[in-house]
Amino acid sequence: MSEMVVIIPAYNEERSVAQVIIGVQKAVPTADIVVINDGSQDRTAEEASRAGARILDHPYNMGYGAALQTGYKFALENGYRYLAQIDADGQHDPEYINELLAPILEGSADIVIGSRFLMDNGYRAPFAKRVGMLVFGALTSRIVGYHVTDPTSGFQALNRRAFCYCARDCYPTDFADADVLIMLHRAGLRIREVAVRMYPSLNRKSRYLNMYSIFTPAYYLFKMCLLMFVTLLRREQSVQEVVPEW
């Protein structure tokens, strides 16, 4: 069994999942690939299986965060040391997995986040999202002590210490945002961002893609303010308490 696993959470991604798997196979041929099929109603599982991935089938749709966490738990149980996560809608370029993994492999970071804003992708977020990112990015940067540009990016690499911590109940079942970054930073995990290329999603119907359209900007603002506030009030267990062997 490989030391590395690439997890791909997928919800109704039959059009793009196979293409993503092939891209990952080319980029990291030694890694095992696991698709977490989060209760899709289409042929996502079949397409992914045919492309050569191992399938973890959720019995019902549990959310993006829960799908990622299933991947973390699977990686934990099966003794993987490194993990990369990539979205199934084709917006992340698998070529960049190695760049995400490099700081993890050399031991300089526990979590590496692929940021679409560190290089010019021609990506323009909607106005409300841009304002939100600017405000919460600035707040988060101040708390964690490094410049956070893309806290919502799902293109990440983690070492065992990090995914062991995220496999606990403190991890959200929907979308990890700036509050989770703060929590992980306060737990003692080292987080870094690297520049990655991102494309528009291949699947316009993907519910994961439309995470912001389901929240009105006002609700998102309220939710983030509350989450960041309570995250700062909480006493989080440090990563040494949770993963003592590291």
Added chain:
Amino acid sequence: MVTDQGIVMSPRQQAFALVASITLLILIIELVRRRKLREEYSWLWILTGIVILVLSVWYGALLFITRLIGAVTPVSTLFMFGILFLVVTNIYYSIKISTLTTQVKNLAQRLTILDSYMREIRKHQDTESSPVEDPGGDERGCRLVSSQDNGHTWKCEDQNL
């Protein structure tokens, strides 16, 4: 009945509060007896029933609380307690639901991973029982070439054997 503030709680109101609280208590105890309601969820309801019962019977206590909280009539004190109880119950159930949601998520994730192991084992078993060509064959040159009715057929290239 007349209070020192000149506020009346009619015997009819008192009787209604009494009947309502006793009915509530009987209903809750019956639901627990029939195992339709778990004991851990019943204590808040029983507590409310007892509080309303005590306040309806012990009018002095109701008047004292009414004065203490600055309510206009004893009836509004009873209503306020009812509403407060509903708020506390809702918060209690929200906490329970949050706990249950996490537990169901963890169970579903466990099921997902175990299901994937089971499918791997099945796949492995299928591969073992499916037609396998053994290029080496045995020492006589016989090899397994097909599988029929869950059995294997050995064929020898040298027909004399």
